[in-house]
Amino acid sequence: MEIVAKGQQRATIRTIPNLLTALRILAIPLLVMLLTSPAPLPSFLAALVFGVASLTDLLDGYLARYQKTETAVGKLLDPMADKLLILAAMIMLIPLDRVPAWMAVVIIGREVAVTGLRGIATADGVVIASSRGGKAKMVRQSLALGGLMIHYEYLGINFHILGAVLLWIALAVTLWSGIDYFHKFYKEMVDKESTRGNRL
Numbered sequence: 001m002e003i004v005a006k007g008q009q010r011a012t013i014r015t016i017p018n019l020l021t022a023l024r025i026l027a028i029p030l031l032v033m034l035l036t037s038p039a040p041l042p043s044f045l046a047a048l049v050f051g052v053a054s055l056t057d058l059l060d061g062y063l064a065r066y067q068k069t070e071t072a073v074g075k076l077l078d079p080m081a082d083k084l085l086i087l088a089a090m091i092m093l094i095p096l097d098r099v100p101a102w103m104a105v106v107i108i109g110r111e112v113a114v115t116g117l118r119g120i121a122t123a124d125g126v127v128i129a130s131s132r133g134g135k136a137k138m139v140r141q142s143l144a145l146g147g148l149m150i151h152y153e154y155l156g157i158n159f160h161i162l163g164a165v166l167l168w169i170a171l172a173v174t175l176w177s178g179i180d181y182f183h184k185f186y187k188e189m190v191d192k193e194s195t196r197g198n199r200l
Contacts, residue, residue, distance in 0.1 A: 017078075020056040024081040027053040028088050035092035040152050046089075047149035053085055054142045082138055083111055089145045098148040098160065103171055107141070110178040117185050124189070137177045140170035 027049055034046035057078070087108055093099040147163025 017059075020059055021077045021081050024053045024056050024085055025077070028084055031085070032088055032092055035089070035096070035149070038096050038151075043149055043151050047146050050085070050089055050142075050149060051146055054146075057082055057138070083115075086138070086141050086145065087111065089149070093145065093148055096151075098151060098163070099145075099167065103167065107171065107174050110174050114178055114181045117181060121185055121188065134177050134181075137170065137173045140166060140173050144170045 031046055031049050031053070034042045034049065037043075090099055090104045090107065094101050094104055144163050144166035147159045147166055150159040150163070152159060
């Protein structure tokens with residue numbers, strides 16, 4: 001029975017959505033390597049790798065819901081893979097002078113704060129679900145960083161300027177979604193305390 005249970009557990013973990021999430025994580029070292037060079041070709045290839053990796057985020061979520069194969073491992077790894085991909089790209093773009101260091105600090109600080117907040121909530125038995133603002137933030141950050149990776153002008157489009165404008169928009173959405181998470185946390189904790197008081 002134990003052998004069968006372990007086999008079923010491995011089969012449950014090895015779903016297509018989880019494999020796509022793992023591929024997103026494995027793409028990070030390649031992305032980092034490409035972003036060590038500011039030349040046009042590595043920049044374009046980095047944007048290509050980043051774009052494909054970002055698309056797997058949409059695909060794995062859709063497949064998990066469609067195939068009803070959502071797993072605890074997937075719920076843990078999926079947001080972690082997203083954050084690692086975004087933060088790795090952002091940090092690598094700082095020495096290339098494509099992302100201001102202060103912007104990276106603000107965005108990374110938001111991610112750390114929200115992750116810590118959700119951890120505290122979970123420990124207290126409160127679940128703070130992902131919001132639309134969180135997904136909107138991810139999409140806008142991905143578009144901004146993709147443009148900043150390409151950097152050079154193609155087809156009459158200055159991708160650096162485009163990416164910089166999108167990054168400002170992404171920053172605003174990032175801060176707004178962070179405030180929204182803190183508001184939800186406060187509301188959930190107040191409701192929980194109120195429920196405890198009514199029981200007493």
